[in-house]
Amino acid sequence: MSTPTPSPPPSAATVVAVEPVLPAHRYAQSEIAEVLAPLLTDPGPGRSLLHRLHAATGVRARHLALPLETYPDLVSGPGAFDTTNALFADLALDLAERAVKGALATAGLEPHDVDVLLFTTVTGVGAPSVDALLPDRVGLRPDVLRWPGFGLGCVAGASGLALLERFCAGRPGAVGLLVSVELCSLTLQAGDRSVANVVASGLFGDGATAVVVTGPGHPGPGWRVLDHTSRVLPDSADDLGWRVGSSGLRIVLSAQLPQVLARHVGHDLRAFLPDGGGVDRWVVHPGGPKVLDAVAAAADLPPGALDTSREVLRECGNLSSSAVLHVLARTAADPGQRAVVLGVGPGVTTQTVLLERV
Structure with a gap:
């Protein structure tokens, strides 16, 4: 005997806004491959393999945090991680601000309405993390409950929805905010000729999202x-x-x-x-x-x-x-x-x- 599909309880939480944002720098996959190939492969068969793997990803274009021509110098040489990780903090905050303001406007809410903030990324590290800088940037309350996450990686978008449901369900008037910022291009490993790195260089893009989840009673x-x-x-x-x-x-x-x-x-x-x-x-x-x-x-x-x-x-x-x-x-x-x-x-x-x- 099958278990019935769950019916929505009167105390259920609701996703009321999802605001995706992308950086301004957009390039065709073929353009990105041409610039990255010398960083990841030797001339000859390796270069041909990169172009084949990039073409097989199903990706036709990607948005990058920075202009494409800046990456060869940015990711090469000693201290590259120091530089890219510092850039992450500034660039991620800008994208997060855009996403949060758009999501709250769609939901018909103000920044001071937010009770809990979940922030997730797997492409930059820091303490304080981006979520600690958002309250001043967008006007969240200083007592907003913050929880930054790192190790969940690609699953964190879905997991964030589940975690905010746990917080907001059964709490009329509760407002949760999930913010995801991923600048995958800043993790590029120049000189790594592994197939995994070559595939990743053709698969991952940059972008962010803010999601508003509310407790029961939110109209719309x-x-x-x-x-x-x-x-x-x-x-x-x-x-x-x-x-x-x-x-x-x-x-x-x-x-x-x-x-x-x-x-x-x-x-x-x-x-x-x-x-x-x-x-x-x-x-x-x-x-x-x-x-x-x-x-x-x-x-x-x-x-x-x-x-x-x-x-x-x-x-x-x-x-x-x-x-x-x-x-x-x-x-x-x-x-x-x-x-x-x-x-x-x-x-x-x-x-x-x-x-x-x-």
């Missing part, structure tokens, strides 16, 4: 949070993440990641939604074409179910924790329709959130 449209679950997949710690060293953040990206997801995602989704959940929309992390293909096959999704995820991948690249939130922002739905948000990150960790449009 949004996505009511019905349920959520997370799982750390067994024997997968070496398939996705960073190795942190003197040169900064070195990518861990296993070719086996799609197979890891294929073994587990279908079973986990069926356990979470034993009756199918009446799902109309799929908001899946655009981790790459093979990741999306693996999820579609494992979950037995209909053709076109992941078109919005593929669109974000094509136009922006993989934005790490912001990517699935950009997909959510583009996901159109009528009242009563349901969406599954599926994030994937280091661990390997999955986070699934069930939403209903109101």
